[in-house]
Amino acid sequence: MLSVVIRDYDVKDFRDIVEIDAEAFGNRNPVYDTYVYVTFGSDLIVADTGGKVVGYIALMDLGKDAKIISFAVKKEFRRKGIGTKLLKTAIERCKQRGKERILLEVRVSNTVAQRLYKKNGFKIVDVIPNYYNDGEDAYLMALDLNVQ
Numbered sequence: 001m002l003s004v005v006i007r008d009y010d011v012k013d014f015r016d017i018v019e020i021d022a023e024a025f026g027n028r029n030p031v032y033d034t035y036v037y038v039t040f041g042s043d044l045i046v047a048d049t050g051g052k053v054v055g056y057i058a059l060m061d062l063g064k065d066a067k068i069i070s071f072a073v074k075k076e077f078r079r080k081g082i083g084t085k086l087l088k089t090a091i092e093r094c095k096q097r098g099k100e101r102i103l104l105e106v107r108v109s110n111t112v113a114q115r116l117y118k119k120n121g122f123k124i125v126d127v128i129p130n131y132y133n134d135g136e137d138a139y140l141m142a143l144d145l146n147v148q
Contacts, residue, residue, distance in 0.1 A: 002049060004082055006089045009044035009056070016053035017046070024072035037070055045089055047073065047082045057086040059094070059102075066094045068104040071113075087120055095145055102145065105131060105138040117141050 009017075014034060021030035037044050042061035046053045055073035059066050068090065073083050094102050105128060106113050114124075122141040131138035 002077075002080055004054075004080075004085060005048045006085050007046060007048055009038065009046055013046055013048075013053045013056075014038070017044075017056050020053070020056060020072050020074050021070070023075060033070065041069060042066070043090070043093060045086060045093070047077075047086055049077070055082045055086055057090050059090055062103070064099065065101045065103055066090075066097075066099045068102060071104075083116055084120070087116065091120065091143065091145075099145055102143045104141050106141060107132060108137045108139055114139065114141075117143075 017034045017037070018030045021028070021033050025033070037056075037058035040060060041058040043057075043059040045057050045059075047055035054077040056070070057068060058070040060069045071083070071086065073086070091102065102122075104117070104122070106117065108127070120143070122143045124139045125142045126140040128138045128140055130136075
């Protein structure tokens with residue numbers, strides 16, 4: 001069985017997160033993206049398998065709400081429960097901080113991610129037309145922490 005520790009980001013994790021971001025999101029600038037997560041995010045939580053980061057979730061504080069600004073797991077570690085552990089940790093952290101909602105955007109075509117979010121209580125609250133650079137729409141999803 002795979003041993004995974006969910007913990008806070010450490011500066012030594014930067015390169016691993018860049019690699020995961022590049023694999024998951026391709027054509028973006030993963031070094032700049034990771035810099036944004038570290039600099040502007042309120043939390044950067046990682047999944048560590050013996051010193052190697054294989055997934056992360058980045059949160060941004062929006063006052064009474066929090067927003068998931070990025071979330072990815074390395075391809076070979078997907079479907080092993082790592083994404084669920086990261087998401088549940090992020091949800092618990094937001095509850096502890098008194099947040100009312102967690103927001104995120106997800107590609108309309110990304111049904112795998114949508115299933116994970118829905119399984120954890122998120123609901124689609126809006127469609128954002130042409131949200132992504134390639135013109136694809138996004139669903140705005142929200143988790144109301146006051147009803148849990």
